[in-house]
Amino acid sequence: MKLKKVLALAMAAAMTGCFFAGCNTTDNGGGSDNSGGGASSTSAGDNGDGENAGGGSVYWLNFKPEADETLQAIAKKYKEEKNVDVKVLTAASGTYDQQLSAEMEKSDAPTLFVVGNPAKAKQWSSYTLDLKDTAVAKELNTDEYNIYDGDKLAAIGYCYECYGIIVNPTLVEQAGHKVDDIKNFETLKTVVEDIHSRASELGFDAFTSCDMDGDSSWRFTGHMANLEYYYEEKEAGSTWTEAPATITGKYLPNFKNLYDLCINNSLTDPKDLATGGHDPANEFKEGKAAFTVQGSWEYSSYAEKVPDAKMIPYYCGVDGEEKAGLNCGTENCWAVNAKASEENQKATLDFMYWCVTDQSASEMLVEAFGIMPFKQAVESTNGFLKDAAALEANGNYVMDWATNYQPNVDEYRKALVSALNAYCADQSEANWDQVKAAFVDGWATQYAAANAG
Amino acid sequence: MPAVFYPVLVKEMIILAEDKIPTMDEPVDVSEDVAEEEVEIKETFLQKLSRFYWGKNRSSPLTKPLRKWFLLFIGPVTAAFIIGFVWPFVQGIYLSMCKFQLIQDAEFVGFKNYISAFSDASFMRSFWYTALFAIVSLILINVLAFAVAYVLTLGIKGSNLFRTVFFMPNLIGGIVLGYIWSMIFDGILSHFGTSIVQDSTWGFWGLIILMCWQQIGYMMIIYVAGLNAIPEDMLEAAKIDGASGWQSLWRVTIPNMMPSITICTFLSLTNGFKLFDQNLALTNGLPVVMEGGVGISQTEMLALNIYNTFYGSNMSARGTAQAKAVIFFVLVAAIGLAQLAYTRKKEVQQ
Numbered sequence: 165m166k167l168k169k170v171l172a173l174a175m176a177a178a179m180t181g182c183f184f185a186g187c188n189t190t191d192n193g194g195g196s197d198n199s200g201g202g203a204s205s206t207s208a209g210d211n212g213d214g215e216n217a218g219g220g221s222v223y224w225l226n227f228k229p230e231a232d233e234t235l236q237a238i239a240k241k242y243k244e245e246k247n248v249d250v251k252v253l254t255a256a257s258g259t260y261d262q263q264l265s266a267e268m269e270k271s272d273a274p275t276l277f278v279v280g281n282p283a284k285a286k287q288w289s290s291y292t293l294d295l296k297d298t299a300v301a302k303e304l305n306t307d308e309y310n311i312y313d314g315d316k317l318a319a320i321g322y323c324y325e326c327y328g329i330i331v332n333p334t335l336v337e338q339a340g341h342k343v344d345d346i347k348n349f350e351t352l353k354t355v356v357e358d359i360h361s362r363a364s365e366l367g368f369d370a371f372t373s374c375d376m377d378g379d380s381s382w383r384f385t386g387h388m389a390n391l392e393y394y395y396e397e398k399e400a401g402s403t404w405t406e407a408p409a410t411i412t413g414k415y416l417p418n419f420k421n422l423y424d425l426c427i428n429n430s431l432t433d434p435k436d437l438a439t440g441g442h443d444p445a446n447e448f449k450e451g452k453a454a455f456t457v458q459g460s461w462e463y464s465s466y467a468e469k470v471p472d473a474k475m476i477p478y479y480c481g482v483d484g485e486e487k488a489g490l491n492c493g494t495e496n497c498w499a500v501n502a503k504a505s506e507e508n509q510k511a512t513l514d515f516m517y518w519c520v521t522d523q524s525a526s527e528m529l530v531e532a533f534g535i536m537p538f539k540q541a542v543e544s545t546n547g548f549l550k551d552a553a554a555l556e557a558n559g560n561y562v563m564d565w566a567t568n569y570q571p572n573v574d575e576y577r578k579a580l581v582s583a584l585n586a587y588c589a590d591q592s593e594a595n596w597d598q599v600k601a602a603f604v605d606g607w608a609t610q611y612a613a614a615n616a617g
Numbered sequence: 618m619p620a621v622f623y624p625v626l627v628k629e630m631i632i633l634a635e636d637k638i639p640t641m642d643e644p645v646d647v648s649e650d651v652a653e654e655e656v657e658i659k660e661t662f663l664q665k666l667s668r669f670y671w672g673k674n675r676s677s678p679l680t681k682p683l684r685k686w687f688l689l690f691i692g693p694v695t696a697a698f699i700i701g702f703v704w705p706f707v708q709g710i711y712l713s714m715c716k717f718q719l720i721q722d723a724e725f726v727g728f729k730n731y732i733s734a735f736s737d738a739s740f741m742r743s744f745w746y747t748a749l750f751a752i753v754s755l756i757l758i759n760v761l762a763f764a765v766a767y768v769l770t771l772g773i774k775g776s777n778l779f780r781t782v783f784f785m786p787n788l789i790g791g792i793v794l795g796y797i798w799s800m801i802f803d804g805i806l807s808h809f810g811t812s813i814v815q816d817s818t819w820g821f822w823g824l825i826i827l828m829c830w831q832q833i834g835y836m837m838i839i840y841v842a843g844l845n846a847i848p849e850d851m852l853e854a855a856k857i858d859g860a861s862g863w864q865s866l867w868r869v870t871i872p873n874m875m876p877s878i879t880i881c882t883f884l885s886l887t888n889g890f891k892l893f894d895q896n897l898a899l900t901n902g903l904p905v906v907m908e909g910g911v912g913i914s915q916t917e918m919l920a921l922n923i924y925n926t927f928y929g930s931n932m933s934a935r936g937t938a939q940a941k942a943v944i945f946f947v948l949v950a951a952i953g954l955a956q957l958a959y960t961r962k963k964e965v966q967q
Binding site: 261262265268269283287290435436438439571572573574575576578579581582583585586589598601602605606608609610613614616 | 718720722810815902907911929930931932
């Protein structure tokens with residue numbers, strides 16, 4: 165009987181426990197009760213209109229899981245130096261948008277968040293503070309990566325990246341070719357097809373697996389698709405400042421050139437790409453393939469194994485592509501929550517300023533993010549970004565990230581992946597027409613859906 | 618639904634407590650009386666509520682302390698129920714008539730969301746797809762579960778081991794199952810140059826196989842219990858009267874099993890309609906086929922369609938997703954209740 169009583173009591177306790185668990189919020193020092201008004205930051209630079217005596221705090225919702233460790237270290241360092249609390253929360257891969265909406269509902273909402281593209285800036289319009297004339301904006305050395313929402317500077321591109329074709333020069337030379345000889349699609353094709361045809365003899369193949377599952381498919385539907393948008397944009401003579409309602413798909417055959425070259429000359433049979441499950445990054449690092457398509461953010465891990473890895477442009481058979489450069493742009497754009505309290509906004513702006521001016525902080529950030537386009541930020545050691553800069557210095561055109569304008573990006577890319585899967589399984593004209601429909605018609609319908617009412 | 622149970626529970630608590638009340642000390646009762654007066658004057662609402670809960674007994678001196686304290690007992694549960702279910706539900710219905718990105722910015726737009734939900738081709742497709750899936754899985758799961766239960770109650774060796782093994786898939790979460798099975802299917806289908814995300818036929822049957830594998834064990838347990846509850850003498854009488862095995866199955870066993878069948882069909886039908894995790898992990902709606910410029914996910918069921926609408930890139934469609942969710946609730950509730958009412962009629966009294 166006694167046992168029964170104890171059990172009943174335990175049940176009651178568990179039930180009440182569940183009930184009150186919901187009340188347990190307001191931790192994380194998000195309020196104004198931290199830092200006790202002590203040595204608060206006054207590093208606001210030229211907008212230093214008074215001290216941060218209010219003791220605001222910073223809450224950064226980060227979208228790059230791979231940068232989490234660095235950002236936590238930065239937060240700790242800032243707390244030590246300026247005695248201001250910085251909370252960094254990193255959304256799990258692919259869940260940033262959900263996390264952002266969920267966090268924004270809370271009373272303790274992020275003060276600093278990431279807005280990846282103009283469409284997102286529009287969506288979050290009432291939440292983005294105009295960053296024009298802030299100390300951190302004045303530190304920028306280019307306006308190219310910023311996102312405007314009308315006249316408002318909605319988000320500051322705090323770093324930029326590049327993507328293209330990554331080459332292992334040693335392997336290319338082993339096959340009797342030279343990376344410097346690759347100047348356009350024709351020369352790329354010759355080298356790639358030669359390596360693929362002699363793969364068993366050489367012991368390595370041309371391209372790594374072009375998996376179309378999960379994140380790997382972004383390399384094609386996000387990155388490589390950019391060449392189509394970019395050349396359309398280039399032909400029209402001006403860079404997009406907002407998503408066009410329709411695209412023509414005029415350069416889709418060029419996308420097909422490069423895509424076909426990748427899937428048909430790789431370690432994996434095109435039929436097996438939909439399922440995925442390969443590891444393209446490791447294939448490249450282990451020297452199983454001479455080429456892969458990826459971005460500069462992978463530099464440090466690639467360079468560990470292939471120190472002389474080099475990035476070359478997406479050669480796809482467009483006229484004059486000998487002068488092509490890499491695809492440079494960013495989705496890393498800081499926005500400050502316009503609905504945060506004034507002291508938190510100020511603390512956040514101070515923190516941003518510190519990130520791009522403090523020597524050691526910017527060193528850590530540059531290591532994690534790539535080039536930071538700020539006057540006082542340290543130079544990047546990223547080899548791929550150096551390749552991008554060298555090409556640009558040589559007079560080659562930079563391909564901007566027009567891909568950032570993809571309307572309803574998840575839905576758009578999902579349809580594209582599906583169509584490409586069918587095409588990989590059977591490379592027929594009919595299947596390519598499906599790709600074309602997803603690429604061009606899909607753009608129009610998704611644009612209409614995104615902009616309806 | 619659970620709301621109905623609380624008053625019942627409270628009544629039971631009172632009946633239990635009543636037995637013990639005579640042992641209480643007298644002084645307590647006196648002080649209660651004084652307090653009682655005040656309560657009666659001030660709190661007519663409580664009075665009404667207490668009358669609602671135990672009607673005629675209200676004047677009994679034995680229930681006085683309980684009448685005073687009953688809110689303490691039902692309060693937490695009721696509050697939790699309201700906070701966790703009623704309030705979100707009401708808010709959900711309100712939001713289905715709003716345009717919103719964040720809940721705090723909701724702006725009332727009337728039935729516009731419902732119109733766009735019904736005119737969404739992907740939603741209508743996922744509705745029919747779900748209905749087909751629910752019916753096929755309902756039939757397969759129940760027939761197979763019944764068959765397995767029947768075999769395992771014949772007294773063959775190792776019945777308990779079989780029951781345990783068949784039940785086990787239930788202990789694995791839907792997401793994990795989805796990924797495991799997608800590997801199994803792809804392992805097989807890759808030999809034929811296709812994969813589960815490329816062909817909607819495979820996607821459909823893959824999901825059916827997965828669900829059968831997971832649910833048959835669970836339904837089997839319910840059927841085993843039902844089979845064991847059939848009075849032996851009835852079967853024996855049937856046998857003596859010369860009924861064949863088949864006849865006694867249809868005329869004796871199944872009519873006596875109707876309560877189990879009611880529960881199992883209810884569970885598998887609503888499970889079929891509500892299915893989400895397995896759908897997300899196995900195919901995530903792939904393949905997408907372009908139909909008139911619109912990409913339609915071929916294996917996307919209702920719940921996943923709602924989820925994808927809400928959490929997709931198009932944040933302006935959140936109101937539509939909310940409207941879909943309300944439609945979904947009404948649909949599942951209506952189907953569930955209709956099915957319950959129908960099978961209940963077939964139940965026999967033992």
